[in-house]
Amino acid sequence: MRKSWFLKENLLSSSSMNFKVFQGICLGAAVLSLICLWFAGQIGDKSIDKRSEEQDLHEFLLENEPDSEKSPTFSENVENSVKLTKEIVSQRQFLAIVFTNFFHTARSIAHMNFASIITEIVIPQEILPSGSVKLSLFFMVLTLGPQLVLIFNEKLIARVGAINVISISYIVSFFSGFLIILAGNPYMIMAFMLVDCITVHTIAPLFNIIISDFVDDDARKNNRPSGIPSIVFSLNALFVKPAQSVAPVVIVYLLNQSGYQEYLKTKMESADLKSTILLILFMTPSVIGGIQYIIMRSMYNFRRPIVRSTHVV
Structure with missing residues (x-):
């Protein structure tokens, strides 16, 4: 959703050069969001009203049930949450x-x-050219390319396994960085950006699959009656969300060290700034892809769980 919004805004406002069009798009998006929120609230109120009587009756029966178990206290819930968190975080x-x-x-x-x-x-x-249709089409290819690759290769990913596809993407990312020797050709840079975009944005949804596999494996290892996906996904978000703030800070720092602020004033790029951007563009997938492959290969169990079928005679 965020990518499609960026694509439409970039195309209609000529890369945000036409500020009035940009303001109009933002206002239209806000109005549309408000309408959707209002309709969602209306539907939610109706469903809540239908369930309220049943819920009141259910609570009344529970309160008057002599053998009903007491709900755990707040301290017991906290203690149980800490215990589950330690069990999850301690797993490689x-x-x-x-x-x-x-x-x-x-x-x-x-x-x-x-x-x-x-x-x-x-x-x-x-x-x-800045604000041109060619630039918008190029961004459209970068946006839709990974999604199309993921859709048309769904069966292949299911057959090979999400974790193996992720590992292959790390290998491709590592070796793609060596294409920096061809960085003098702008068309090669554009081709590299497309490959890099596919290896990044196609693989991102597959993390939800391997996290779900981990939930099932964790329930089997710890003899849980059911998995605890809410805690696992929450812990994953807790550790991963800071990356959304760290990455822009690091990139901006590197660009400013090479004179990016001066470029914003004069619109004349220096050789130092251009070389820094090329290093960031080509070395980021190579370095990060190598680190990810080493971590995954050394700490993750690639064996697929054995599914035993039970036959009822």
């Missing part, structure tokens, strides 16, 4: 998922937020 597989997902989120945010800066500085204006 969970740490492998969290660490690799952290780096992947940082790489994804950096790629999505700085694509326009990269194309503006390292791609000549003759090829991708």
